Amino acid sequence: MSQMIQIFDRLREEILSLSLAPGEKLTERGLETRFAMSRTPVRAALLRLEGEGLVHRQGRNWVVAPLDLSEIIAIAEFRLPLETTAVRLACTRRVEADLNAIANMLEACRPNAPREEWHRLGTEFHIAIAKLSGNALITKALAEAMVRLHRVRWLEVSDEASRERAWNEHHEILTLIRKRDAAAAEAAIAAHITETRDRLLAALQDDRERFRAHGFKIIGAD
Amino acid sequence: MSQMIQIFDRLREEILSLSLAPGEKLTERGLETRFAMSRTPVRAALLRLEGEGLVHRQGRNWVVAPLDLSEIIAIAEFRLPLETTAVRLACTRRVEADLNAIANMLEACRPNAPREEWHRLGTEFHIAIAKLSGNALITKALAEAMVRLHRVRWLEVSDEASRERAWNEHHEILTLIRKRDAAAAEAAIAAHITETRDRLLAALQDDRERFRAHGFKIIGAD
DNA sequence: TGCGCTTGATTGGGATACCAAATTGGGATA
DNA sequence: TATCCCAATTTGGTATCCCAATCAAGCGCA
Numbered sequence: 001m002s003q004m005i006q007i008f009d010r011l012r013e014e015i016l017s018l019s020l021a022p023g024e025k026l027t028e029r030g031l032e033t034r035f036a037m038s039r040t041p042v043r044a045a046l047l048r049l050e051g052e053g054l055v056h057r058q059g060r061n062w063v064v065a066p067l068d069l070s071e072i073i074a075i076a077e078f079r080l081p082l083e084t085t086a087v088r089l090a091c092t093r094r095v096e097a098d099l100n101a102i103a104n105m106l107e108a109c110r111p112n113a114p115r116e117e118w119h120r121l122g123t124e125f126h127i128a129i130a131k132l133s134g135n136a137l138i139t140k141a142l143a144e145a146m147v148r149l150h151r152v153r154w155l156e157v158s159d160e161a162s163r164e165r166a167w168n169e170h171h172e173i174l175t176l177i178r179k180r181d182a183a184a185a186e187a188a189i190a191a192h193i194t195e196t197r198d199r200l201l202a203a204l205q206d207d208r209e210r211f212r213a214h215g216f217k218i219i220g221a222d
Numbered sequence: 223m224s225q226m227i228q229i230f231d232r233l234r235e236e237i238l239s240l241s242l243a244p245g246e247k248l249t250e251r252g253l254e255t256r257f258a259m260s261r262t263p264v265r266a267a268l269l270r271l272e273g274e275g276l277v278h279r280q281g282r283n284w285v286v287a288p289l290d291l292s293e294i295i296a297i298a299e300f301r302l303p304l305e306t307t308a309v310r311l312a313c314t315r316r317v318e319a320d321l322n323a324i325a326n327m328l329e330a331c332r333p334n335a336p337r338e339e340w341h342r343l344g345t346e347f348h349i350a351i352a353k354l355s356g357n358a359l360i361t362k363a364l365a366e367a368m369v370r371l372h373r374v375r376w377l378e379v380s381d382e383a384s385r386e387r388a389w390n391e392h393h394e395i396l397t398l399i400r401k402r403d404a405a406a407a408e409a410a411i412a413a414h415i416t417e418t419r420d421r422l423l424a425a426l427q428d429d430r431e432r433f434r435a436h437g438f439k440i441i442g443a444d
Numbered sequence: 445t446g447c448g449c450t451t452g453a454t455t456g457g458g459a460t461a462c463c464a465a466a467t468t469g470g471g472a473t474a
Numbered sequence: 475t476a477t478c479c480c481a482a483t484t485t486g487g488t489a490t491c492c493c494a495a496t497c498a499a500g501c502g503c504a
Binding site for chain 1: 457458459460465466
Binding site for chain 4: 060
């Protein structure tokens with residue numbers, strides 16, 4: 001695999017897992033020595049990460065994208081029409097094999113699964129549902145939104161009761177799509193998105209300061 | 223301005239205006255000599271254009287993104303929920319100054335305006351409406367979709383009667399937002415998106431072969 | 445004549461050298 | 475002691491150079 005992809009994947013992983021603190025400054029030369037590779041693949045990886053919104057420019061410098069808590073509401077507002085449309089389309093276009101793959105994904109990741117696994121598959125579930133729509137733009141836009149939501153979702157998954165509720169909601173949505181009940185499936189995913197938003201906002205009250213104590217750059221917290 | 227931005231802007235302009243044929247192969251070394259700059263900024267510009275979906279990789283090579291006519295339907299499917307949501311939010315959040323700016327934009331670009339101007343402002347209108355929603359994710363996703371639609375829209379604007387219909391629809395949408403009539407505004411923009419899609423699909427029958435004759439790489443045309 | 449191999453040119457990926465701007469740190473001065 | 479200024483360092487931006495993989499053309503052999 002190309003060195004650029006290696007650097008890209010490792011940085012992406014470290015950013016999403018919060019190993020790299022939001023707002024942390026990245027220097028091309030620092031990464032060059034850290035990964036023992038030259039600046040050429042480092043720069044290419046940073047440019048791709050910038051396209052995904054995971055790193056920003058701050059003047060001439062690179063920084064890990066800060067946590068923008070005000071985005072929680074905006075992302076829910078964005079997901080709502082997209083995902084309801086996706087499940088509606090899924091009810092007409094879905095293929096049995098795809099549904100089974102998603103069901104297996106859910107089975108493999110019960111609420112008591114390891115936290116990282118749960119976290120990753122929670123994102124994957126929504127993207128897989130979007131894929132059922134057969135619309136690549138919907139899938140891609142949702143995937144981007146889920147990436148932006150990924151880091152703040154560490155709040156949600158810290159609570160096992162929340163995870164159980166989310167798992168049940170996921171299961172319900174899948175069942176309704178299987179029944180081709182578009183109206184109910186739309187309502188279920190809309191409720192799930194809204195409730196996820198509210199869970200995050202509630203958890204936020206407790207954890208914002210704890211995040212700040214880690215040195216994370218947080219904006220939009222008012 | 224940095225050389226990378228210069229190359230990025232020029233390539234982007236040439237791709238969107240169809241000066242560079244869809245599917246055309248781009249070599250880093252060719253661009254290097256063409257712009258009389260080194261490969262470093264050329265490569266950075268290509269990476270950014272790849273993020274916007276305007277150039278693709280074909281094996282190790284770079285190619286101008288081919289025209290994907292099957293995207294016309296997918297883009298309409300994507301815009302419909304996004305833009306109806308945007309106008310609904312706009313009806314509650316819009317600011318008078320922003321509305322006036324959009325009205326001026328419309329006035330400055332009547333259907334008999336120069337074709338390039340009309341084409342560009344047609345895109346800008348929808349993005350400006352999306353901005354009224356106050357949701358940055360909606361705005362960005364829609365801007366990306368409009369970029370992907372930009373090149374096939376050369377079909378629509380070739381017909382002055384079509385431009386007049388589109389202009390009237392734009393005007394109507396703005397008026398309804400001004401009245402804060404969310405339901406009617408949603409219906410109007412939904413109809414506009416659907417009709418634009420159908421106009422493009424109809425024009426396509428005539429122009430597909432003409433495009434192909436230009437050497438454009440076209441996919442999804444069935 | 446047709447098939448296949450060799451070889452040379454071209455490609456993108458990577459490494460490195462150089463530059464100008466920006467930053468920083470310390471020392472001189474008030 | 476606080477402040478200002480200048481030099482050394484560090485930064486991203488750019489230009490080249492090298493390399494391995496790929497592609498093509500041309501040559502030779504059957």
